[in-house]
Amino acid sequence: MAIQNPNIAVIGATGAVGKVFLDLVEERNFPFNSIRLCASERSEGKQITLKGKPITVELVTEKLLSEVDMVFVSASTKVSKEICPKAASMGCIVIDDSSAFRLEPSVPLVVPEVNKIDLKNHEGIIAIPNCSTTPLVMVLNALRTIAPISRVTVDTYQSVSGTGTAAVTELKEQTANIVNNKSPEVSVYPHQIGFNLLPHIEDFLSNGYTKEEMKMSNETRKILHDDEINISATCVRVPVFTSHSESAHIEFDGPIDIETARKVLGSAEGIKVLDNPGKNIYPMPLVSTGQDEVFVGRLREDISKQNSIALWMVSDNLRKGAALNAIQIAEELIKMD
Numbered sequence: 001m002a003i004q005n006p007n008i009a010v011i012g013a014t015g016a017v018g019k020v021f022l023d024l025v026e027e028r029n030f031p032f033n034s035i036r037l038c039a040s041e042r043s044e045g046k047q048i049t050l051k052g053k054p055i056t057v058e059l060v061t062e063k064l065l066s067e068v069d070m071v072f073v074s075a076s077t078k079v080s081k082e083i084c085p086k087a088a089s090m091g092c093i094v095i096d097d098s099s100a101f102r103l104e105p106s107v108p109l110v111v112p113e114v115n116k117i118d119l120k121n122h123e124g125i126i127a128i129p130n131c132s133t134t135p136l137v138m139v140l141n142a143l144r145t146i147a148p149i150s151r152v153t154v155d156t157y158q159s160v161s162g163t164g165t166a167a168v169t170e171l172k173e174q175t176a177n178i179v180n181n182k183s184p185e186v187s188v189y190p191h192q193i194g195f196n197l198l199p200h201i202e203d204f205l206s207n208g209y210t211k212e213e214m215k216m217s218n219e220t221r222k223i224l225h226d227d228e229i230n231i232s233a234t235c236v237r238v239p240v241f242t243s244h245s246e247s248a249h250i251e252f253d254g255p256i257d258i259e260t261a262r263k264v265l266g267s268a269e270g271i272k273v274l275d276n277p278g279k280n281i282y283p284m285p286l287v288s289t290g291q292d293e294v295f296v297g298r299l300r301e302d303i304s305k306q307n308s309i310a311l312w313m314v315s316d317n318l319r320k321g322a323a324l325n326a327i328q329i330a331e332e333l334i335k336m337d
């Protein structure tokens, strides 16, 4: 397999994540011998310009998969379930953005800054985490060098692009309708998202949590290789176009002081501390959108519990939460040969 200069396929190239992925291919000068762009019948035949050259969007076929070495899949869980095992059985390395394989024991779930070592043991498919898990594990991984973490309570404020292109269009249309005194149409979410908040991301489960909330708990444990860490999440959809924000309360099994936490986070790969509340400096979606880093601020001791801190983090869900993490995995694989 030509891993150093691969023939690649991007499945879901016309979607919210796929578009950012193609921006990153150019921005990072990702090495490839050839690139195939795939989507559904809706987009077949469309042209996408990459590095100044038009590329025609194709359907995914067995023939196409047999002609590539590396496949990036950002379509849907259903599409991933169908395509990833097929591509892997044909010898491709598959980097999958969906939740289809994240908890499979044979599939590494990777954030390179945290567990790139897990890339050594893959069987063709490598998964990236949910877009709200990624910033959380990066922050927890840095902080656990100070003292072991026992419990995390996290509340998210997730942008509509996390649901994909259709939700971005819906928020734009609802906002325009509402400010023009027209009634907003509701189709992507169960309720209006414009000028509203929904404490509901993905289906509710029998324990009262949503699938998204349980992903944050289960995926974090897998990535950190720590089954002892207790995580309780509440995931909320907010009327923001891009970037997910999270408020976390983190309890440690030992003493922790804020200055050490600030120092450790400030020197962690992929994290930028923005924390000067006196000057109104703290992370916000408008700051992180289009940026690669996870931004952390509002660092403080939690006055309600000893050995605990509270903080706020924001990151671009389409970049570090999806496309950037996928391309960084591919870059690591190329480095590891």
Ligand SMILES: NC(=O)c1ccc[n+]([C@@H]2O[C@H](COP(=O)([O-])OP(=O)(O)OC[C@H]3O[C@@H](n4cnc5c(N)ncnc54)[C@H](OP(=O)(O)O)[C@@H]3O)[C@@H](O)[C@H]2O)c1
Pocket: 011, 012, 013, 014, 015, 016, 017, 018, 038, 039, 040, 041, 042, 043, 044, 060, 073, 074, 075, 076, 077, 079, 097, 098, 099, 129, 130, 131, 161, 162, 163, 164, 165, 166, 317, 318, 321, 322
């Ligand atoms: N958005 C995020 O922040 C984020 C973060 C992490 C992971 N993810 C995951 O990434 C995936 C894509 O999300 P998204 O937000 O980019 O969704 P999206 O904007 O709805 O895009 C979906 C893409 O999949 C394509 N597609 C649909 N059916 C297909 C098929 N049968 N064969 C090939 N391509 C097909 C669509 O093509 P058409 O344009 O032709 O319809 C489109 O390019 C999902 O699995 C999602 O869970 C998303």
